[in-house]
Amino acid sequence: MTGVIDRVAPLRWTARGLKWLGLDGRGLVVAVPVLWLLVFFLIPFLVVAKISVSEAAIALPPYLPIFDWDGIVATITLNLGNYGYLFEDPLYLRAYMFSIRVAFVSACIAILVAYPMALFIARSPEPRRSVLLMLVILPFWTSFLLRVYAWQGFLRSNGVINNFLMWTGLIDQPLVMLQTDFAVYLGIVYTYLPFAILPLYANLVRLDGALLEASADLGARPWATFVHVTLPLSLSGVLAGFMLVFVPAIGEFVIPELLGGPDTLMIGRVLWSEFFSNRDWPVASAVAVAMLVVLVVPIMLLRTVQSRSEDG
Amino acid sequence: METAPLQGAATTKPWREGTEEPFVRIGRVTKKFGDFTAVNDVSLDIYKGELFCLLGGSGCGKSTLLRMLAGFERPTEGTISIDGQDMGQLAPYDRPTNMMFQSYALFPHMSVEKNIAYGLLRDGMKKPEAMEKVADMLRLVQLEKFAARRPDQLSGGQRQRVALARSLIKRPKLLLLDEPLGALDKKLREETQFELVNIQETLGITFIVVTHDQEEAMTLSTRIGVMDAGEIVQVDEPPAIYEHPASRFVADFIGSVNMFEGHVTDDEPDYIRISSRDLGQDIHVGHGVSCSMGQRLWFAMRPEKMRLTREKPEGVINAFPATVQDVAYMGNLSVYRVKLRGGRVLSATRANLTRHEEDGISWDEEVWVSWGDTAGVVLTQ
Secondary structure (H helix, E strand, C coil), X not given: CHHHHHHCHHHHHHHHHHXXXXXXXXXXXXXXXXXXXXXXXXXXXXXXXXXXXCCECCCCCCECCCEEECCCCEEECCCCHHHHHXXXXXXXXXXXXXXXXXXXXXXXXXXXXXXXXXXXXXXXXXXXXXXXXXXXXHHHHCCHHHHHHHHHHHHCCCCHHHXXXXXXXXXXCCCCCCCCHHHHHHHHHHHHHHHHHHHXXXXXXXXXXXXXXXXXXXXXXXXXXXXXXXXXXXXXXXXXXXHHHHHHHHCCXXXXXXXXXXXXXXXXXXXXXXXXXXXXXXHHHHHHHHHHHHHHHHHHHHHHHHHHHHHC | CCCCCCCCCCCCCHHHHCCCCCCEEEEEEEEEECCEEEEEEEEEEECXXXXXXXXXXXXXXXXXXXXXXXXXXXXXXXXXXXXXXXXXXXXXXXXXXXXXXXXXXXCCCCCHHHHHHHHHHHCCCCHHHHHHHHHHHHXXXXXHHHCCCCHHHCCHHHHHXXXXXXXXXXXXXXXXXXXXXXCCCHHHXXXXXXXXXXXXXXXXXXXXXXXXXHXXXXXXXXXXXXXXXXXXXXXXXXXXXXXXXXXXXXXXXCCCCEEEEEEEEEECCCCEEEEECXXXXXXXXXXXXXXXXXXXXXXEECHHHCEEECCCCCCCCEEEEEEEEEEEECCCEEEEEEEECCCCEEEEEEEXXXXXXXXXXXXXXXXXXXXXXXXXXXXXX
16 A cells, blocks of 8 residues: 555655644544534534524524624624523423423333344344344335325324224224324334334344353243343443434424324424524524533433443 | 362262262263254263263364253253253253353353352342352352452453352252363463362262363363264273273374374284384284284374384384484473384374483484383274
């Protein structure tokens, strides 16, 4: 490799330039994701944070600049009222609490469903394992929006499920399922299930079979082995799977919009209506920033627990 | 700790008398994985208090046999009984056996104490009582100070002792050990070998040890079962396995050996003579062998039973001229590679009795290789 770089002049100059910047091969590898995060996460976040402290206006863009320079004096106007507003109107607090509840319950259900599936895949012999994993990922090949729409067809009053139940005679009135919280839970669990299965699978497949044998050898029946060995050793996988469902579910917009009722007040919907219906960008930005703060806390928690389990 | 009766296997040898009922009976056991036969028609009786070694190369079926005793694998054919109880379809958790795993298989999320207590707690023992037993066991394996540590905070030798303690805590009728010393370095292995024998004799538990290390098998065991290609080829006490191997495989597998192929040229009641193409003259064997004239057989000669001299030794029939090709100094002994006139290279060892052997036999010297007429083993298979 070095040989090529030394021989080709442009490469050599680039390498020298990078070295001058203090970047060697190792630094370059790290630089790419750092640059990515900077451009696509940190800068947009700063823009949103800036908007969240400006004042709404009927203008284009619909907020006043926070910097003002009349040639002599520079003024910075910070409008923290947007955040205050989030606390004044109970709508926002209720939406946050409801979102967290929906996300939490959905994540718990997803883990309960995902665990046996992940365990089954991890214990399957090798050729079948890849097929099963494929099947878990397969739904991603269809648009997420289409799949959520398809659920409408299932859950409607004259949808597949109700028609079937009426045909069997189990019910004579269609069940109301669409536009309920139940439909939202169902949609979220269905959509995010693969995100719960994959980290759990990755964890369980690494579990040393000798530990299970040792447990059985020492007198533990299969259930006791699961409770005392398999489950505690897969906790980091459980937590990762939980977070991968919980975090995106909090800000979910499409599922409550398509499957939930008018009173399914999740923060994603509030954000959307604030942004597009009310055109109040500063409040919408404040909602977004507050949501990020709400999310950072559980992520930090996850990280400390994970690093502790890695330390042993 | 209560003092268990000293059941030193060295004092009694029930397999010689054949009056005692065997403790473990393996009856015509075969295990197949698809088309592959891992264990082929093995029958074996092991007596109470024995430290029995299953010895063989990798893939010889010794681990599969052990796993069938533990209940992790089911025999395709045949029966296994322990202490008169048929193991049949019993699951591992219902068997009176415990196993020490080659990888130790310690639970990484539990402390040493909890690892050892695991078996007792799963049997429903109350925690204070279990912890008392654990404390006794920790004393036995000298790990009192490490009770609260996690397995990854221990050295290899300490982990090995935790694994041993965990498998002993339930006082199993039969302890199965899969390469118990395999992961230790040589020095530690030698020390631990004797410790293992001591613990076995103190507790009087029957041990079955799987190993590929013949030295380990020699030191540890009351008897050795040598396995090859899924079959038991010889079962005997360690000295008998070494001095009276039943076949070429055993002679070759246990220790090193010089093997001569030849045929019988003289078959008398008190001696035979074997002619081998590798040697310029016949080998004289000073005892009768049940064979027939002209029969093809093999003569096995251990390197340490041969003598190297500069002069032709007086009154020895089996003496052959050779040239020293190579000398490997091993510290306690030296290994000589000598080339016979016919081109065959033999290895012979000499104990290094003195520190300075300036006129010792060296490279390219003309020497005589000789052995007594009962030093070698005649093998017919």
